[in-house]
Amino acid sequence: MGKPVEPEYAEYITAYNTFMQPALQDAINEFGPLNGSCGLDAGCGPGDQFDAFAKKVGVNGKVIATDLSTVHLKEAKERSTTLPSIEVIMSSLDLTKPLPFDNNAFDWVWCADVLWSSWFENPQQVIDEFARVCRPNGKVGLFYNGWQRTQLLSGHRHLEFELVRVSDTILRPALSSDPKVDIEYMAGWLRQAGLKKVNVTTHTVTYNWPLPPNAKPYVDCVLEEDYLPALDVTKFSKEKKEKLKCLLTPGHPDYIPDQPHYFCCKTGILAVGEL
Numbered sequence: 034m035g036k037p038v039e040p041e042y043a044e045y046i047t048a049y050n051t052f053m054q055p056a057l058q059d060a061i062n063e064f065g066p067l068n069g070s071c072g073l074d075a076g077c078g079p080g081d082q083f084d085a086f087a088k089k090v091g092v093n094g095k096v097i098a099t100d101l102s103t104v105h106l107k108e109a110k111e112r113s114t115t116l117p118s119i120e121v122i123m124s125s126l127d128l129t130k131p132l133p134f135d136n137n138a139f140d141w142v143w144c145a146d147v148l149w150s151s152w153f154e155n156p157q158q159v160i161d162e163f164a165r166v167c168r169p170n171g172k173v174g175l176f177y178n179g180w181q182r183t184q185l186l187s188g189h190r191h192l193e194f195e196l197v198r199v200s201d202t203i204l205r206p207a208l209s210s211d212p213k214v215d216i217e218y219m220a221g222w223l224r225q226a227g228l229k230k231v232n233v234t235t236h237t238v239t240y241n242w243p244l245p246p247n248a249k250p251y252v253d254c255v256l257e258e259d260y261l262p263a264l265d266v267t268k269f270s271k272e273k274k275e276k277l278k279c280l281l282t283p284g285h286p287d288y289i290p291d292q293p294h295y296f297c298c299k300t301g302i303l304a305v306g307e308l
């Protein structure tokens with residue numbers, strides 16, 4: 034089961050998707066949903082990729098969007114009102130269960146930033162289901178942001194290593210230590226499910242100081258909502274934590290993203306397999 038979703042989490046996802054949009058658009062181009070095709074956006078969240086998919090499939094295509102969270106589904110439904118090719122299934126759909134779709138129902142399945150090892154104990158089962166509902170010659174695309182390798186604190190590399198380590202291993206522990214459950218195993222999941230021509234590509238965004246409005250909200254969210262809580266959990270002394278807090282607090286004169294040396298980058302990773 035996915036973790037319970039707080040309402041404000043949708044804002045975080047949208048800030049992330051806005052920051053990553055050039056990389057996501059590039060990844061969706063690489064994935065290449067065809068005009069007139071029928072796809073599944075599995076774990077669609079608030080629907081940030083609907084515009085991109087609607088453009089790809091055109092007026093004769095269809096995208097079925099599902100998610101576990103009814104909070105996200107409501108947001109997604111609103112986003113879809115002007116996009117007739119997008120159909121949001123409003124009842125919560127848990128990807129850990131068999132999918133309520135026939136064999137060969139879709140030309141493609143897209144699943145972005147969902148199959149984290151902190152949420153899914155058996156991602157292979159999910160991919161097997163994606164393969165079942167996809168027609169012969171159809172495609173499955175799995176995307177995730179390599180956030181463990183992110184660079185959002187330029188000039189403070191070692192601090193970022195520590196905050197990401199704490200955030201990833203202590204605050205969001207994996208449900209299993211089996212490497213086959215880790216999202217970096219995704220090419221293996223696709224091959225195991227019988228997909229061919231499995232190919233992994235990277236899609237990066239880079240932003241320079243001063244951060245543009247499409248990038249700043251996400252950087253602020255990560256520093257405030259991930260890095261500051263992680264700092265609290267580190268073994269640094271109280272005095273050191275107090276000093277470091279200033280670097281991570283939006284609005285403080287020492288806030289790292291407001292310094293003229295600042296740049297940041299993040300890489301999304303896409304694995305595509307064909308049936």
Ligand SMILES: C[S@@+](CC[C@H](N)C(=O)[O-])C[C@H]1O[C@@H](n2cnc3c(N)ncnc32)[C@H](O)[C@@H]1O
Pocket residue numbers: 034035036038046050075076077078079080081082099100101102105126127128129144145146147152
């Ligand atoms: C980080 S968001 C990504 C949303 C969307 N794919 C995107 O690219 O913006 C992860 C999504 O996975 C959903 N999720 C988590 N566990 C799930 C599960 N077991 N079944 C279906 N969706 C799940 C969450 O509700 C959330 O909307």
